[in-house]
Amino acid sequence: MKRPVWPWRGGRPLALTLLLAMLLVVGVSVGSTFYFSNLAVQRQFQRLPEEVRAALRERQEAALRGETVAPTPPLPVIRTGSAADPFLDPWQSSPDVGGTVTLPAGTQATVEGGRRPRGWRDDLFRGPPNQTQDFLKEVQRSLLQVGLVAAVASALLAFLISRRVARPVSAVSRAAARLASGDLSARAPTPGGERELAALAQSFNEMAENLQTLEQERQQAVADIAHELRTPIAVMQARLDALEDGVYPLNTEQIALLSTQTQHLTRLVGDLRTLTLADAGRLTLEVRGLDLAALGAEVVRDLQDRAGARGVALTLQAAPAPMQADPVRVRQMTTNLIDNALRHAASRVNVEVESRGAEVLLHVEDDGPGIPEGSREAVFTRFTRLDSSRARDTGGSGLGLAIVRALAQAHGGRAGLGASARLGGARFTVALPAQGS
Numbered sequence: 054m055k056r057p058v059w060p061w062r063g064g065r066p067l068a069l070t071l072l073l074a075m076l077l078v079v080g081v082s083v084g085s086t087f088y089f090s091n092l093a094v095q096r097q098f099q100r101l102p103e104e105v106r107a108a109l110r111e112r113q114e115a116a117l118r119g120e121t122v123a124p125t126p127p128l129p130v131i132r133t134g135s136a137a138d139p140f141l142d143p144w145q146s147s148p149d150v151g152g153t154v155t156l157p158a159g160t161q162a163t164v165e166g167g168r169r170p171r172g173w174r175d176d177l178f179r180g181p182p183n184q185t186q187d188f189l190k191e192v193q194r195s196l197l198q199v200g201l202v203a204a205v206a207s208a209l210l211a212f213l214i215s216r217r218v219a220r221p222v223s224a225v226s227r228a229a230a231r232l233a234s235g236d237l238s239a240r241a242p243t244p245g246g247e248r249e250l251a252a253l254a255q256s257f258n259e260m261a262e263n264l265q266t267l268e269q270e271r272q273q274a275v276a277d278i279a280h281e282l283r284t285p286i287a288v289m290q291a292r293l294d295a296l297e298d299g300v301y302p303l304n305t306e307q308i309a310l311l312s313t314q315t316q317h318l319t320r321l322v323g324d325l326r327t328l329t330l331a332d333a334g335r336l337t338l339e340v341r342g343l344d345l346a347a348l349g350a351e352v353v354r355d356l357q358d359r360a361g362a363r364g365v366a367l368t369l370q371a372a373p374a375p376m377q378a379d380p381v382r383v384r385q386m387t388t389n390l391i392d393n394a395l396r397h398a399a400s401r402v403n404v405e406v407e408s409r410g411a412e413v414l415l416h417v418e419d420d421g422p423g424i425p426e427g428s429r430e431a432v433f434t435r436f437t438r439l440d441s442s443r444a445r446d447t448g449g450s451g452l453g454l455a456i457v458r459a460l461a462q463a464h465g466g467r468a469g470l471g472a473s474a475r476l477g478g479a480r481f482t483v484a485l486p487a488q489g490s
Contacts, residue, residue, distance in 0.1 A: 071215050075207030083200035221250045225257050237265040277436035277451065281321055285314040324452040327385075328435060331459035338379040338463060342488065345413050346371035346406045348380060352387045353404055356395070365398045367391070371406035374413040375488040382460045383485070386468075389453035390417040390481050397421035401476060413487045416471070418480035429470045433458045457483065 098106065221244040231239035240261060241254040289311055295301045330336040353369045360367035387404075394402045398419035405416040424432060431437050436451035454468075461468040461483050471480035 071211035072208055075211050076204055079200055079203045079207055082203070083197070218247075218250070220244075221254060225254055228257060228261070232261055232264070237261065237268055274435065278325065281436075281451075282318070285317045285321075289314045321452070324456055327456055328452065328459055331456075331463055336459075336463050338382060340377050340379055342375065342377055343380050343383065345374040345376055345378075345383065345415060345485070348384060349387055349404055349406045349415065352384060352391060356388070356391055359392075360395055360402065363395055363398075364400065365395055366401045367395070367404070368402070369404045369406075371404075372408060374406050374408040376413045376485055377488050378464050378485060382464070386457045386460050386483060387415065387417075389457050390415070390483070393417075393453050394419040394421075394479070394481075398478065403476060408487060411487050412466070412484045415483040415485075416480060418471075418476050419478040420476040421478035423478045424470060432470065433468065454481075457481075461485065 098109075101109075221242070225241040228239045228241040238261075241257050243254045243258070244250050292301070292307065292311060292314075296303050296307060301307050327336070349371055350369055353367055357367055391402065391404060394417050398421045400420060402417070402419045405414075405418075407414050407416075433454050435455040437455075458468040464485050466483065466485035468481070468483045471482050
């Protein structure tokens with residue numbers, strides 16, 4: 054089988070994706086910190102008096118030109134009288150002092166009542182303005198160092214997370230590749246860590262298990278179909294060879310035997326086609342009004358001869374049960390159920406039709422050996438026989454009950470096996486929507 058070509062081959066590894074994502078987060082964080090810190094400095098700078106901003110710009114331009122910037126002289130202390138107040142701060146004036154002082158930019162500022170000029174900030178004139186800029190650079194340098202440490206930590210974390218996440222995902226991918234190549238026994242190991250990864254592996258294993266089961270059922274169905282077709286064909290071939298060799302005379306009896314096998318083949322092919330269309334949802338139904346009680350009476354009348362040949366009493370209990378359905382398909386369901394009951398009944402088969410609420414119920418029960426508890430659902434599977442001999446006299450082709458369930462579901466109803474039967478054998482029930490429901 055040709056190895057599938059995966060569309061993700063050559064894509065970016067998960068570790069690289071996580072690393073790029075984390076580095077992007079670190080870069081955005083550090084860059085936004087730089088931006089907003091500079092924005093805050095600019096806002097604070099705009100709040101300074103114009104003369105202070107001018108002095109700062111002048112010193113900054115001188116520093117950029119390489120000129121030596123002298124330290125900013127302290128604000129002159131204004132005192133009154135001949136004696137200085139020993140308790141005055143050298144950066145403040147006496148409360149009763151008024152006058153004019155010269156700022157470092159060469160402008161004049163008025164001091165009234167000992168108050169500083171408006172907008173005055175001591176921290177800007179207690180030392181060179183370059184101290185503020187050095188502090189800002191130091192903060193930005195620290196941010197850059199923090200960003201580098203965060204980038205290294207992110208790379209390490211991305212590597213660890215990618216190994217933890219990619220390992221079970223890679224295991225599922227390898228199992229999927231084996232499954233696609235035809236190995237239906239491929240399974241992925243279930244990790245014991247994250248629940249999502251464990252659920253992914255478990256879902257894949259369930260899918261692979263279902264595919265393997267379906268493949269086994271398909272192979273078994275092909276074998277069963279081949280067996281069912283081979284038996285009548287072999288009988289017909291042997292009979293024709295005997296006729297050709299003159300072992301049997303070519304008379305009406307031999308033609309009737311060949312016709313019986315041909316009818317069996319025709320019925321088997323028709324049943325297979327019905328099941329295939331029902332499984333594909335393409336079964337066509339010609340729905341119209343009918344009375345299930347009347348239709349059941351017709352089927353019981355047609356099968357009385359077969360029941361009499363087997364020594365079985367076939368009875369009907371029916372009440373009017375109007376409904377909307379395909380009469381041909383409902384007749385087929387009823388015939389299959391009664392025919393199945395006649396094969397297994399000891400002496401009696403009872404058919405009952407009743408209307409219960411929004412449903413119309415068809416019950417077919419017999420006094421045969423019944424069905425074991427473990428096989429109650431298996432009998433509705435195609436080619437299923439409870440007897441190992443696969444004798445057609447008791448088991449049929451194994452498609453009758455499967456067709457009953459498929460046709461019931463196609464009508465929006467259901468088919469099942471009752472818990473108990475009054476006659477002691479099996480009791481099958483088909484529920485179909487009543488008229489107007």
